[in-house]
Amino acid sequence: MNNTAKKSNQKATLMVQGATSDAGKSILVTALCRILRNNNFNVAPFKPQNMALNSAVTAQGGEIGRAQAVQAQACKLEPSTLMNPILLKPNSQTGSQVIVHGKSIGNMDAKVYHGYKPNLLNEVIDSHKQLNDLHDIVIVEGAGSPAEINLREHDLANMGFAEAIDCPVIIVADIHRGGVFAHLYGTYALLSDSEKSRIKGFVINQFRGDVSLLQSGLDWLTQKTSVPVLAVIPFIENLHIEAEDSMQLGNLNSNNNSKNNSKDALNVCVIALPKISNFTDFDALSVHPQINLSLCKTPEQCINADVIIVPGSKSVIADLTWLTSNGWDKKINQHLRYGGKVMGICGGLQMLGNQILDPKHIESEVAQKDGLNLLDIQTTLTDQKTLTQVNATCVLNDESFDVTGYEIHAGISEGKAFDQPFCLINSIKEGAISTDKQIIATYLHGIFDSKQFMPAFLKWADFSSNTNIESAVNFDYQAFKEQQIEYLSQEVEKVFDVHLIKQCLGINP
Incomplete structure (x- = not known):
């Protein structure tokens, strides 16, 4: 892929964390990466720790989360193990295969892994540094929620990582889940003062309808937290971006709702x-x-x-x-x-x-x-x-x-x-x-x-088929994926433009 992009003396990192799992972190990072790349910035994706059974293989023979491969495509880069230094692949109710820098180091149950995490923080920080040395902007995806109290100790996937490298954060929540203001305010309230201070804004995802109807809630949230709502992203019809989480399995069926169910x-x-x-x-x-x-x-x-x-x-x-x-x-x-x-x-x-x-x-x-x-x-x-x-x-x-x-x-x-x-x-x-x-x-x-x-x-x-057989034979999925990333970025940029992204990054206009 073409990696020609603007060179800059400014190095910046922005982290996207979620009020819940499946809040839209992966999708938002994909959109931000393509928006920045389309504006000629030298940008790369990063996720310190991922848990997924959907993975991708890099050209060097390493294994990373599927979402980071999609995000790399959004940046017009080849996937690299630097983009996802730790991948957990669940193989039981309580254990996972642990993959570090693309290679398995064995299976661990959750308790053993929790105790092992301090050994991995330096690996994560070093991967980010190498990636940042190669690119001017790094957009980081968190995992789960930063307010999971039982996981705060030794955290390297959310605020633990943000604190370690001192980067700004935005928090995204999915309004489809209901209680979006409770999710955002509750997440904020459970953070430490230093963690709160690095939040540059909130993003509400997948909103349907008239955004003015949300205004009183947006004003209340800003008043309570002193954190602005940066964007309300609308529900994007007929969007297809590859998923890494089993929670998205149902989409394989739902994508067929508009299909022709005839004998053809x-x-x-x-x-x-x-x-x-x-x-x-x-x-x-x-x-x-x-x-x-x-x-x-x-x-x-x-x-x-x-x-x-x-x-x-x-x-x-x-x-x-x-x-x-x-x-x-x-x-x-x-x-x-x-x-x-x-x-x-x-x-x-x-x-x-x-x-x-x-x-x-x-x-x-x-x-x-x-x-x-x-x-x-x-x-x-x-x-x-x-x-x-x-x-x-x-x-x-x-x-x-x-x-x-x-x-x-x-x-x-x-x-x-x-x-x-x-x-x-x-x-x-x-x-x-x-x-x-x-x-x-x-x-x-x-x-x-x-x-x-x-x-x-x-x-x-x-x-x-007696009808439309040529379109069936000539369907190009690779071209379709690229079109969908572009479609996503265009829709998100309507409410979250590059100037606002640069403000969050703390780089000059």
Whole structure:
């Protein structure tokens, strides 16, 4: 990506914190980054600590939160591990895999990690310094809320970080949640005096209607806190920005509300595994003009599907156990008998095989688990994670074409199914296509983002349409993502312009 931007002697950082989780921090940082970049500023995103099962792989083979990859795109930069030095990937109700500078350092339960955090503060500060040395402006995203009293000790994700580097802060709240003034005032009231002093303003997100109706509340909040409301951002219709939080999973279904539900649409069902990971794999499907995407928890919800996809998983053995105990194995077999198609991605590839072995108990106490026996594949889980961006040649439908994606998995798979590969990576076989061509499986995430793959996928799925087939085949998801970031920035800049952003940053007009 082009990184030509204005050079300045002024170095500045601004942090966006949220009154609650899912308040719109990621979206606002994305918007601010693109607004600044469009005004020719040399800007980069940063998040000290992220917790997400949606991640991205950098060109150097590191793992970061998906939101920071999107924010990097908004800055017209390549993603870097400097942008998200700590990533937590939950693998149980109380524990997570801890990733530092893009690499896993092991699993920790919440209590152990809380005690370990002081060791990471210097790592976070150093990453920010390196990023700030490379860029004039850094826009930082907080995590959760700064007013979570039980997490204040050793905090490095919100005010603990802001205090450590001495940066200004804005607080955002989502009015859709209700009680927006209570959220903002309560957050402010629970902060220390030094933390309050660094708040430059509040932002209210996703407002519908006449903003003048909020004025009495805005005046009250400013009077009580002496902090201005910088902007009331309207609800932005039909906005699609990739999410990292499982709270946004429902958007995959809601994005289809305006779709054509006729026989001309391809119906794709993604199984909603409890530990589903990298569900942004399916964002391209959710916005495709002639694909109806459903995220289904039960087989009964999977109605009239042309394709069933078994997605990636953070805990593949646990999710495989859940899948079979909930009758998905029977549903998939029935679907195949009726001529339907099945696709497995990453963990889904592993589940479609004969057996998954976990001799070192990487994921669980279960040493082995029988798979769905649909592909002749055996997988052994390992403590070494494969993290790489991939350029490959797909060989679907007896045709070959270039695709891009990324691998992010802990496991080695072997078996005769790979004799008929899904693609070639530097002449090395990857993935599998069943002999009857009803099943395809791959380790590649992000495959649907490739413009050339979508028409091949539609052809493999036996999709045909009498109307608008050209728009379906030519849909370019990468161009669509760029258009959506620009759309977001334009809408936000109407109420939060670059001059106001510069004031918050404390840089000269």
